Amino acid sequence: MVEITFAQLHGWLVAFLWPFCRITGLMLASPIWGHSSVPRQIKIALAMALTVVMAPVLPPMPQVPLFSWAGLGIVAEQLLIGAAMGLVMRVTLVTVQATGEFIGLQMGLAFATFFDPSSGTNMMVLSRFLYMITLLMFLAFDGHLMVLELLASSFEALPIGLGRYDPGAFEMLARYGGTIFSSGILLALPLVAALLIINLALGILNRSAPQLTVFNIGFPASLTVGVILMMVLMTDLDRFLERLFDQGLDFLQAFLAALAG
Template structure:
């Protein structure tokens, strides 16, 4: 008959619970795993499966009872780490959404929006299309496996019960959010610049010949040219997304190392 002592049960619980908290927090905000269309039971089951799988590879856990204030502090620490790692990938995917917003506004598609259940707000159709293309490209490049590998390796750099986190890491994360505007505008710049030239040309035409109904030709021209340029952009978007993914993964690893540098 197999007997399980209280010490063994405590060890098994700590090997599972605290990694499970970090992984669950990560999946709650990560773009792929945190989507609202995925049931919460599936997210919890996947997090539990990953936690059980990596349990033999984890460093020793702190000797703190599960039901104690020390355990509560460790749990909060794991939530913060998981959310910070997940927000990095959320920022990466927000870049293409921002680019879709810039392009859609310039093309006159600001009214073409719908409710996005994943974010709880209205989002432009073009932003949603670019987001789905980016997500498929991310899966095709095995980016989800690289992110999971980085998350698992974070337990070596930031073991459970690590003595504090470096606050400079969160300032670094806030500054990295500027990538949303900088890289998003860089992606949308060819279309925005071309459509801006068309708008300026139509404005000059309207001033020189007021009897012409520029508004009747302005919107179709901007929409047609925007769609053509968008087709050209989609053929080469992979060359932009690959460095963006690499930058996000590198920053994620650097963020983990910065949090451990105290």
């Protein structure tokens, strides 16, 4: 008869639960696995499967009782680390969504919105279109596999129960949020500049010839030029996304190193 002691059961539970918390935090905050269309059962099952695969090669767990205040603190700590990693990838991918917002405002598509269940807000059609392309390109570049590789290596850089983290890393994470505006406006700048010139020219034309109203000429011209420029932009979108993904993954690696001090 096989007998299992409490110490053995506690060791197995600790070796599974704490890595599971970090992986779950990543799953909940990441833009791919954390999408609202993915059922909760699938998220939990995937997190459990990754934990079972990674657990045998992880560093030794700290000698801390699971049912204690220290054990509860480690659980919260692992959830925070995983959520921070997922937030980095969310900021990286939402950059293109901001690009769609900037372009849509200039093209006159601000009224073309619909409810987005993933964010719980109204989103422009153009933003949703670019965001879905970005997600597909991220999968095509094997970005999800690179994130999982960084997740596995994070247990070496940030062992469970380390207890000392550099708070400056979270300041880095907050500053990285500016990528949404800087990179987003950089991608949208050619279209925004061209459409701004068109709107300026139409404003001058409307003052010189009041019968040529903006509603008769301005909207069709902005939409037509915007669609043509979007076709040109799509030809170079893959190179921009490749640089954006590299930037996000490099920052994620630097964030983990900074968090470890």
